[in-house]
Amino acid sequence: MMLTAEEVKKIAYLARLGIDEKDVETYANDLSSILDLMTQMSETCTDDILPMAHPMDQIQRLRPDTVLESDQRENFQSIAPQIDSGFYLVPKVLD
Amino acid sequence: MHNKTITELAKDLREGKFSSVELTQSYLDRIKKHSELNCFITVAEDFAIESAKMADIKLANGDASPLTGIPIAQKDIFCTQGTKTSCGSKMLDNFISPYNATVVEKFNHSGAVMLGKLNMDEFAMGSSNETSFYGAVQNPWDTSTVPGGSSGGSASAVAAHLTAAATGTDTGGSIRQPAAFCGITGLKPTYGRVSRYGMIAFASSLDQAGPMTRSAEDAATLLQTMSGFDPKDSTSMNKPVPDYSMGLNNSLEGLKIGLPKEFFSEGLNDSVARVIETAVDEYRKMGAEIKEVSLPHMKLSIPVYYVIAPAECSANLSRFDGVRFGYRCDEPKDLNDLYIRSRGEAFGDEVKRRILMGTYALSAGYYDAYYIKAQKARRLISEDFKQAFSEVDVLMGPVSPSTAFGLGEKTGDPIEMYLADIYTIAVNLAGLPAISIPAGFVNEKPVGLQIISNYFTEPHLLNVAHKYQQTTNWHQQTPKGFE
Structure with a gap:
């Protein structure tokens, strides 16, 4: 299976991942070889097999909805790239 | 003092042969002296000395755990409050975590001294430590070769005696393969045994942290501190933690060892195969029974x-x-x-x-x-192991098809790098515990023997590894120039 340069760019956009124009070809080739590797799976019949998401098939544990942590806004925001008045700043979204 | 095991160091600290501060300083000096290996991303010198001073007080008061005052180092994937956690990436080059990983908390609580943060493949993605933003790590056995990955800094640092022990994480072999390449002991516990809280996630259903040490006995000591249920990790298993050191010397008479035939097929280097066969013979001498088994879906892994x-x-x-x-x-x-x-x-x-x-x-x-x-295919792979463990107690085989390869040798072809993970990744898919122990050398490069056991049987796994280390001395070898 061969991925086109256009497909690679589309996936990169879905992942919001900048890739250099000059590398697109390389990624297309690499991903195509990886996909070829994956086709080996199709040779094995997996009908009626339950998908395995957790090695011990453990189900998600629930806990009581109680407050355990105190507010640490300032602590967490101290490592943010840009903040103002307790908000994380990003470029303007609405005009 | 840097040549001693944790058990020996703990004894010496208690007998006052040296203090934790002196021990810590001697490791810090070695880290500086061998900085060309590039094992550390961050050396936490001041923090380490402060922790060592506190450990010395605890030791003097008789209020010490087996790890109190022992210098260890953390893979840079574990969040450490106040010390940079980069995960080997430019993305986190400026990241100081506001909290500690549970593993880090547990080590701090035990009184262990953290020397610093260890180099690794970026976000633990790699098998050679060459994808790190901070540059490649050298293997002390041959500095032109890779230490393996992704816990390459951990393996190299333990092998070169820059720390008494280290932590690693294993998503597809990232503890076992570097342990094999660097001639140390590396244990990947059962999935859910060690908390993943604060361990930067790569593949959440596969990631598991474990100890990287110079012996199985030391691995037992570290695992004792690392394991246990953590309500902060939704995949942590709520099972009691057994005593990992108690059964280390149990007899292996009648142990049933399975050799999966898929581990010894095409692609395995002949010399590596001979080292593994010799190691298995050693177990035969200890009274183990050897049997061929099959993991038919392994090629899918x-x-x-x-x-x-x-x-x-x-x-x-x-x-x-x-x-x-x-x-x-x-x-x-x-x-x-x-x-x-x-x-x-x-x-x-x-x-x-x-x-x-x-x-x-x-x-x-x-x-x-x-x-x-x-x-779905993952379940088939996991069922293969269940079948095998209905016939035998442990499985043995190589960790990697070859010994450490050259720096830059495989960076051009990602697929070739992926294929070298063949013997380690099935274990992660199944969530089983496995250990790599030094079993010999090929052209002066270490070879690791992989032992895989059933879910939550780490005490048995460590027992099997320890007994081998009682009759062989591969794990006591030190690379030239790092004695």
């Missing part, structure tokens, strides 16, 4: 792993968006540009490759064909 791991990685790494922490690009023109450029500028090639692969496998129209198919 590479395609299955390289769907599941990238899929989970693409989801996990979406948190690195340049908004709340980590790298942000200069002058983003809009929000999309902020995301795209921050991630594009800060992630390396291998990480990008896996995000792309995972995004593709999870995208509309391909989800069933790749991700669900892989999860």
Whole structure:
């Protein structure tokens, strides 16, 4: 299976991942070889097999909805790239 | 003093042969002296000396645990409050975690001294430590070769005696393969045994932390501190923690060892195969019975792993968006540009490759064909192990098809690098515990013997490893120039 340069760019956009124009070809080739590797799976019949998401098939544990942590806004925001008045700043979204 | 095991160091500290401060300083000096290995991303010199002073007080008061005052180092994937946690990436080059990983908390509580943070493949994605933003790590046995990965800094540092022990994480072999390449002991526990809280996630259904040490006995000591239920990790297993040291010397008479024939097929280097066979013979002499078994779906493990791991990685790494922490690009023109450029500028090639692969496998129209198919095949692989463990107690085989390869040798071809993970990744897919122990040398490069056991049987696994280390001295060898 061969991925086109256009497909690679589309996936990169879905992942919001900048890739250099000059590398697109390389990624297309690499991903195509990886996909070829994956086709080996199709040779094995997996009908009626339950998908395995957790090695011990453990189900998600629930806990009581109680407050355990105190507010640490300032602590967490101290490592943010840009903040103002307790908000994380990003470029303007609405005009 | 840097040549001693943790058990010996703990004894000497108690007998007052040296203090934890002196011991810590001697390791810090060695780290400086051998900085060319590039094992450490951050050396926490002041923090280490302060912790050692506190440990000396605890030791003097008789209020000490087996790890009190013992210098260890953390793989830079574990969040450490106040000390940089980079995960080997430019993305987190400026990241000081506001909290500690549970593993780090547990070591702090035990009184262990943290020397610093160890180099690793970027976001633990790699098998050679060459994808690190901080540069490659050298293998002390041959500095022109890789230490393995992704816990390459951990393995190299333990082998070169720059720390008494280290932590690692293993998603597809990242503890066992570098342990094998560097001639040390590396244990990947059962999935759910050690908390993943504060351990930067790569592939959440596969990641597991474990000890990297110079002996199985030391691994038991570290695992004792690391394991246990953690309500902060939703995949942590609520099972009691056994005493890992108690049964180390149990007899292996009648132990049933299975050799999966798929581990000894094409692709395995002949000399490595001979080392493994000799190690198995050693077990035969101890009274073990050897039997051939089969893991018929093992060949599927590479395609299955390289769907599941990238899929989970693409989801996990979406948190690195340049908004709340980590790298942000200069002058983003809009929000999309902020995301795209921050991630594009800060992630390396291998990480990008896996995000792309995972995004593709999870995208509309391909989800069933790749991700669900892989999860189904994953169950087949896991069932193979169940069948094998109905016949034998442990499985043995190589960790890697070859010894450490040259720096730069495989960087051009990602697939070739992936294929070398063949003997380790099935264990992660099944969630089983496994250990790599030094079993000999090929051309003066270490070879690791892999031992795999059933879920939550780490005490038995450590017993099997320890008995071998009582009759052989491969684990006591030190690379030339690092004595």
